[in-house]
Amino acid sequence: MEQINKPISSVRPCFLVQGNLITLPRGHVDNCVRVISSDGARTLETARGHCAPVTCLALSPDSNYLVTGSRDATVLIWRIHRASTSLSRTTSEPSMGSGTPTSTSSNTLANILADRSRRRRIEGPIHVLRGHLGEIICCCVSSDLGIVVSCSNSSDVLLHSIRRGRLIRQLVGVEAHAVCLSSDGVIMAWNKLLNTLSTFTLNGTLITKARLPFSCSISCMEISVDGQSALIGLNLCSENDRTSDNSKHLKSEKSGIGDDNVESYETNEDNRLEIHPPSICFFDMHSxxxxxxxxxxxxxxxxxxxxxxxxxxxxxxxxDKQLTIFTDPELSLKVVDHMLKLGWEGDGLSPLIK
Known part of the structure; x- marks a missing residue:
């Protein structure tokens, strides 16, 4: 298999899970998006549209749209269909009524083609979003807002419409290495060079910003469904990453790029966060x-x-190859109480019923 020399890095996940299906797009040398079954790891469908490897992807909260970013500096919008579990027999059986064999055969072929179209899980791409000058590093989509937000290393944050695929806003001067979009229409952006989190309205107006310690690096971030809070995964930044980021920051200062952003961040001394990695932090989206x-x-x-x-x-x-589930304590007690009412017993309950 052909190897890809340039690493693909993104704060967004490299795969998406929907029911018993897994969408696994990143890094394929054939530049495709694959739908894989979680039970047997079988490739159910392959969708092609990019001219370079896929670097990031995002699924809308209602699972109706998928957006993928690539090294070809484009973002593609795909429509997601929920494939039916059983096929209709009427599409494959000829009509028993009167009619010529030619019309019956033609209707049957049309029904088969229509059925195959309905069975496709990924339709598209329905739009190709342009405007970036380099590799797409993060993207997100909201069906309710009708907006796709994307960012790259060499251009500003861009907003496109889902309906027409047109560029509707450019957040001038906003450099981001990861973006998230809330249900309320608030964009959260992370600047790796300045180690800052910022929130913006869809019109590009800055809401608030906060600076993280330079010893921290954000590995992933999500926004709650209600749009009121956000959570980020913070790791200890390695010396190599820190040196690389500092050199890029100095280059941008010498070239005069981002001077206004640097000055504005440095004047906000009240929202410097003191967090010790590794940790998971919960933020209020508005402050x-x-x-x-x-x-x-x-x-x-x-x-x-x-x-x-x-x-x-x-x-x-x-x-360390562990999966940990953190649960609301009130929910845990409700589950235990329900299990006890059903007559369940076990050593696992002994610490709770002492």
Whole structure:
């Protein structure tokens, strides 16, 4: 198999899970997006549209749209269909009524083609989004807002419409290495060089910003479904990454790029966050103030996280090959109480019923 020399890095996950299906796009040398079954690891469908390897992807909250970014500096919008589990027999059986054999055969062929079209899980690409000058490093999409947000290393954050695929806004001067979009239309952006988190309206107006310690690096970030809070995975930044980021920062200062952003961040001394990695931090989306922190052990760098829709369970993957589920204590007690009412007994309950 052909190797890809340039590493693909992104704060967003490299795969998406929907029911018993896994969308696994990143890094394929044939520049495709693959849908793989989780039970047998079979490739169910392959979708092609990019001219270079896929670097990031995102699924809309209602699972109707998939967006993929690539090294070809484009973002593609795909429509997602929920494939039916059983096929209709009427599409394959000829009509028993009167009619010529030619019309019956023609209708049957049309029905088969229509059925195959309905069975496709990924339709498209329905739009090709342009405007970036380099590799797409992060993207996100909202069906309710009708917006796709994307960022790259060499251009500003861009907003495109889902309906027409047109560029509707450019956040001039906003350099981001990761972006998230809330249900309320708030964009959260992370600047790796300045180590800052910022929130913007869809019109590009800055809401608030916060600076993280330069010893920290964000590995992943998510926004709750209600759009009121955000959570990020913080890891200890390596010396190589720190040196590389500092050199890029100095180059941008010498070239005069981002001077206004640097000055504005340095004047905001009140929102400097003191966080010790590795940890998972919960932020208020409107103020970017930390209201809760989950401290992890040394060596447990966060690699991925996922929050369920009602904000009661958090799944965290760490570098020591562990999966940890953090649960709302009130929900845990309700589950235990329900299990006890059903007559369940076991040693696992002994610490709770002492």
């Amino acid at each position: 970017l103030k930390v209201f809760h922190t989950l401290k992890l052990s040394e060596g447990q760098d966060v690699t991925a996280l996922a929050l369920n829709k009602d904000n009661t369970n958090l799944l965290v993957s760490t570098a």
